Amino acid sequence: MDFAVVVIVEILYAVASLALIAAGLAVVFGMMRVINLAHGEFLMLGGYTAIVSVKAGINIYVAMLVVAPIVVGAIGLIVERLVIRFLYGRMLDTMLATWGLSLLLTGLVTMIFGNTTTGISTPIAGYRVGAYQLSGYNLFIIAAGFLVMAGILLALRYTRAGLIARGAMQSSDMASGLGHNPQRIYMITFTVGAALSGLAGGILAPLTGLTPTTGGLYVAKAFITVISGGAAVVAGTLSSATLFGTITQVVTLSSTPVWGDVAMLIAAVILLRLLPQGITGRFFSRQV
């Protein structure tokens, strides 16, 4: 019984961390169709921002939840103005540009911090479930993951800004004809996506050490989650994160983390063969 609780918490944790990793990309790719290959680096920058802030004496929660998204959001804004805005609708060019950007960011961080592992301790103590000890920080990540998803859902569905953003993504000409400026909407959406990545990077930073190449570990998982999820930002990300998180954790628990990752990749291949448009291409297709 206790072990069942442990397994459920581990699965929820895996789902939440996948959702967090993918959230920023879901907004940028899912809504704007911009393939941002520098997504992993945005997460990495969020992590470094949080660690640097904590070491500078800022409260760890402020560092993770406020400083990291603001800094990475600002970086995203600069990137959008300097690079991305010239490339909307040119998918291959965007890929090339953002890939170059990811190399640039990795190189810059290496120059500043060195190619070493840095980290901070998790701020929450462990707790007990029957005979088992669990990491308290996992619960924080579960809460954060679902709050972020709920936040995106509410923003897109129930706010005027969300409505305009969705409208502009569906038909920018129509949005433009109604007096909105699509360029500005794109800019804001990309910035929000980058800020979400920064937030996720900050939250995940205490759990693992960070190196300048950490982004590479995230980017594949993020793309698999978002593409398998399909067009709907929240429903897609949540459904594919749930599927892959469950598969990974169950296989990891019964064998090793290597097989956990293998199982997730096999599941993704089969899923995309059966549902090329992603999960929300067939199910929950009217959801946000």
Place this chain on the structure above:
Amino acid sequence: MTLDRRTFLAGSAAASIAATIAGRAMAQGATIDVASIHDLSGIFDAYGKPMEKAMQLAIDEINAAGGLAGKQVKEISYDTQSQIPLYTQFGQQAALKDKVAVVMGGILSASREAIRPTLKRFNTLYFYNTQYEGGVCDRNIFCTGVAPSQSVEALIPYAMSRWGKKVYILAADYNYGQIISKWVQHYVKLNGGQTLQVDFFPLDVSDFGATIAKIQAAKPDFVVSALVGGAHMSFYRQWAAAGMKAKIPMASTTLGVGNEQIVLTKEEGDGILLAYNWSAEIDTPANKKFLAAWGKKFGADSVKEIHELAVATYQGMMLWAAAVKKAGTPDRMKVIEALETGMSIEGPGGKITVDPKTHHCTLDVVVIEVKDQKLTVVKQIPQVPPLDTQAVCDLKANPNSNIQYEIKI
């Protein structure tokens, strides 16, 4: 004068030719060159940087004492950036271009196997100064670190007598982890214990949540960790964050080698058992002198960076220097023969003697408990021979042997 591209190119070409010629002349004349091939950046730099410093310190001391065979010793340092292909490249460069007298280097067993064949082929003497899984049998290499029959043999019985007989093993998934985990199982069995499970992790795995749950389900008396590198550090962090420290104790064959105990907090590290050749707490004149010299050269703050591999590198360099002195020349074969007389020095980790049959070393072993980010000595075992490699390797009988035995356990 205007500097156009053509004059610049001509000028810099001339300068580089001059530098090359000067370099050649140096190599043949005034100094004995030694190569240091270590990871000075990348995920293994915590291991490599102090090893490089240990080289510099040893060379300073050798030169201050008048050098070797009437010449000063000069270090040529290569940074392999934690990338195995660079080992192959720099190994060739050291042997063929820089023509060094000896190469000190290699950290992971994978990196050693990347340069060992190259150095053997080009007849360049090689010192591997790292604790490793044992079994290398090659007359061109000297291994100065502790092997499993020295460290694991001390660690496992001590840990079992303290905590119990059921063991769960976590190891890095490459040759070191695969082989050392077999050794741990061997010594667990030999002491009447039971290995519940062995799990291997690729070097980039950094999320151990599910593993920690699995370990609890298996209910071992203690955990043995042979995890390696920066990403695996998060295991100790997540283990402590889950509050496991108080429930299941831990021994490790790798922690502390890169001074992980000062990267981890007191709460994360305290109580973990280790067994190595050296600890800063060893109370001998040789160790005190070494610590003082290090502090003087690199600053008092740097003393806490010293680790097992740095000490092994220092001792390796000093062994080589003693052999060159005895031989009167840095010539490779003469130095090997001098070392094979059972060359011995008194290092920071105690007396270290070359075993002529295996080119491994007989040395002192200390069992260590991490306490307040320090390596506290809890048990000392003097002069342990490299029994594991001795069981399979005899370079006196087979001087042309060139393999790493997988020791049957």
